[in-house]
Amino acid sequence: MIGSGSNPFSTRFVRPGTITWVEGNVDVDRLVAQFEANQFCGQIVGPHGCGKSTLAHEVARRVCQRFATTRFVSIRRIGLGLEVHSPGEPLSVFRNTLLVIDGFQYLPLVQRWLLKRSCLKSDLGIIVTTHRHQRWPKMVTELKPTLDIFQQVCERLQLDVERKLDSRSIATAFALCDGNCREALMALYDKYESKFDLVGTSGVVDTSVMTDLIV
Amino acid sequence: MSRPLAIIQFDRNPAEYSPTDVLTCEYRVELHPNEQADNRKIIALETSVLWRTEGKGDTDIGVHFFERREKKMVQRELLEQTQRLTAVLPTAPLSYAGQIVKVVWLVRVRMFMADGSEKTFDEVFQMGNVERFEPEKTTAPSEEKE
Numbered sequence: 001m002i003g004s005g006s007n008p009f010s011t012r013f014v015r016p017g018t019i020t021w022v023e024g025n026v027d028v029d030r031l032v033a034q035f036e037a038n039q040f041c042g043q044i045v046g047p048h049g050c051g052k053s054t055l056a057h058e059v060a061r062r063v064c065q066r067f068a069t070t071r072f073v074s075i076r077r078i079g080l081g082l083e084v085h086s087p088g089e090p091l092s093v094f095r096n097t098l099l100v101i102d103g104f105q106y107l108p109l110v111q112r113w114l115l116k117r118s119c120l121k122s123d124l125g126i127i128v129t130t131h132r133h134q135r136w137p138k139m140v141t142e143l144k145p146t147l148d149i150f151q152q153v154c155e156r157l158q159l160d161v162e163r164k165l166d167s168r169s170i171a172t173a174f175a176l177c178d179g180n181c182r183e184a185l186m187a188l189y190d191k192y193e194s195k196f197d198l199v200g201t202s203g204v205v206d207t208s209v210m211t212d213l214i215v
Numbered sequence: 216m217s218r219p220l221a222i223i224q225f226d227r228n229p230a231e232y233s234p235t236d237v238l239t240c241e242y243r244v245e246l247h248p249n250e251q252a253d254n255r256k257i258i259a260l261e262t263s264v265l266w267r268t269e270g271k272g273d274t275d276i277g278v279h280f281f282e283r284r285e286k287k288m289v290q291r292e293l294l295e296q297t298q299r300l301t302a303v304l305p306t307a308p309l310s311y312a313g314q315i316v317k318v319v320w321l322v323r324v325r326m327f328m329a330d331g332s333e334k335t336f337d338e339v340f341q342m343g344n345v346e347r348f349e350p351e352k353t354t355a356p357s358e359e360k361e
Contacts, residue, residue, distance in 0.1 A: 006319075010269045189271055193314045 008157040009189035014182075016053030016102070017072065020156065024149040026055065031139050032062050038137035040066075040125030041116065043104070045133055046143035049182035052129035053102050055143065059127055060100050067098040067125055075103035096123045104128035145181050150174045153181070154188065163196045219257060219294075220245040221324035223338035230340035234306040238264060238340070242324050244294040257294065259285040259327040264302045266342075270316035279305060309343030 012018065021028065035042045040063070044052045057072075064070045074085040104112065116136060119126045128136065151170055158164040169191055170184075177183035226239040242262065264280035280302040287293075300322065311318040320342040326334045 006269060007317075010274075010317075011271060012267075012269060012274045186271055190314075 006161075007189055007192050008161050009185050009192055013157055014185045017057040019054055019153060021054055021058035022149045022152045022156075024146060026143065028055075028058055028062065031055075031059055034137075034139060035059060035063065035125075035127070039120055040098070041119040041137055042127055042139040043134055043136040044127065044129045044139050044143065045131070046129075047131060047180070049177070049180035049184070050143045051145050051181060052143060056100050056102065056127045056129050059139070060098055063125070064098055068096040070098040070100070072100045073102065075101065075106045077103075077106050098125040098127070101126065101128045103130075104134060105130040105132055145179060147171055147174050150181055150184065153185075165192060165195070169195075218245055218247050219326060219334065221326065221334075221336040223322050223324060223336065225322075225338070225340060230338075231344075232304055232340060232342055234304055234309065234343055236304050237301060238304050238322075239299065239301050240322055240338070241297050241299050242322075243297045244324075244326070246291065246294060256328040256330065257289050257326050258329050259283060260289050260294070261323075261325040261327075262298075262300055263323045263325070264300070264304075264320075265323060266308055266310075266318055266320045268316055268318055270313070272316065277308075304342060309345045310341050311345050312347060314347075 006013075031042075042059075044056055044059075046052045060070055060072075076083045076085070099115075101107075101115070107115075112134065115126060118124050127139070128134065151167055154165070154170045165188060170188065173184040173187040173191065174181075177187060221242055221244050223240055223242045226241075232238055244257070244260070261281065261283045263278055263282070265276060265278045267276045268274055280300075282300075308318050310320050319339055321337045321339045323338075324336045328334070
């Protein structure tokens with residue numbers, strides 16, 4: 001539940017796995033069937049902020065009962081190194097596990113090959129998200145969110161808050177960020193802060209950086 | 216929200232505390248009045264005092280106080296009684312409501328049901344009194360006429 005002083009566009013509400021998937025131009029049931037046919041090995045390809053991770057979580061949610069455990073791994077590039085984030089226990093047991101790897105393209109080639117081999121030769125299931133095609137069985141290659149889907153996501157995020165951003169602000173953010181939902185949600189976070197002045201201070205909040213968004 | 220519910224009440228109104236203060240609050244669980252089967256669904260109950268960050272970056276969390284009750288301690292008779300929680304607050308971090316990041320202190324009651332579901336109830340309190348940072352406004356230098 002979102003508290004009265006919380007910004008509904010904070011990371012903790014908008015991170016993948018927290019946002020529920022909005023049915024749009026992707027048939028998730030078909031994806032799940034495809035994933036099963038490919039021995040539970042699949043990739044979701046798309047640019048930044050198109051919803052790859054959220055879709056991966058949704059597919060994982062629908063197939064997780066077939067596995068003993070589900071693990072989410074997020075890989076990010078930090079400078080020349082990699083940051084691997086995996087909530088829960090250390091990643092050592094792979095038997096009968098569904099592994100969801102976000103940012104798969106950052107892994108070295110050998111590790112990518114080893115993971116694919118493990119998936120095809122054991123009871124490990126893997127869903128990876130990547131910006132480029134990785135010679136894995138495809139699940140989605142043209143993931144493109146629409147304004148209508150983004151509006152629905154924002155409506156859900158603002159369900160429990162009294163003060164809401166209007167649809168025009170949401171549409172402007174979506175257009176300015178060129179359809180990158182993650183960037184658009186970050187822009188709406190700023191918009192929400194500046195519009196509603198959540199802390200209630202008498203000081204003036206500098207909104208000059210977001211003047212384009214202010215209606 | 217459907218029952219069971221947890222109602223948390225602080226000993227101060229407004230709930231404002233200073234570092235090293237003793238935080239005292241009471242909580243009680245409101246069960247279904249008639250549905251015995253549903254009441255038995257609670258298998259464990261956790262109470263905690265914690266802080267978390269909110270904003271545009273990754274969320275951090277720090278648990279200052281934690282208590283778990285299960286088995287006999289979550290029987291109907293005990294659940295319906297008002298329970299008291301006491302914790303000495305630390306010196307940091309202080310509550311902060313910035314534009315990019317916020318530090319939020321809260322008391323959390325978390326119920327674990329027999330069917331594997333969870334219910335979480337949070338009540339926010341203020342820890343310390345930090346004013347929000349406001350960047351100084353810079354004014355463009357006026358053009359001097361020669």
